[in-house]
Amino acid sequence: MTAAIFRGKRRRAAAAVGAVAFGLVALSACEKPTPLATVTVGSTTVTTEAACYEEGQKLTESALAKCLADESVKTVKVQPGDKVRVGVDPKMADQNWFVVSNGQRQTSQLKQTYTSLDGEQLFVNRMAQRLDKTAMMSVITKDGVWSVKLELDN
Incomplete structure (x- = not known):
């Protein structure tokens, strides 16, 4: 026994x-989780991790282009007149960040953790002088890119 x-x-x-x-x-x-970016339109909120993130290292031009081309992101619908609210992790705000929509810069360098944008302006294609139905909006820091796809719902 x-x-x-x-x-x-x-x-x-x-x-x-x-x-x-x-x-x-x-x-x-x-892996250590990346800082998060949050996009809110009306009552819909989407939180996204970085498409690319190299903590503390500057992204190269080729890495940045590759990150911005990634379309496997969450989608948010935007009604005409909606505000698009963007929030970032304090770690991202500490190093400055800005918003790009369809390759066009929408903000200057931001140091705070939050900004609010005119939703319709994010769909304006200045090059073609038209309003697009979709827009790829990205939050960019020196070491990362966070993106969401916006769809104009009119």
Whole structure:
């Protein structure tokens, strides 16, 4: 009987060691989460992680272009007259940020964690002198890009 108890304790100990080892491997595979950007239109809020993020390192021009081209992002509908509210993590605000919509800069360098934009202006395509039906809006810092797709819902 004591041999059976001893074997049971060994199995439990081996299982515990295996669980701890698995947990350590799983934790080492985790990445540190990126700061978040939040976009609110009316009662709809979307929170997004960075499409690209190199904490503390400046994004290269090619990396920035690649990040801005990523269209696998969340979508928010915008009605004419809506305000688009953008909030950023304080870590992003500390290093300055700005908003771009369809490749056109919409704000100057911002230091606060929040700004409000005229929704319709985000759809204006100045180059083609028209109002687009969709707009890719991005929050840009020196080390990251956060994007959402806006759809004009009229």
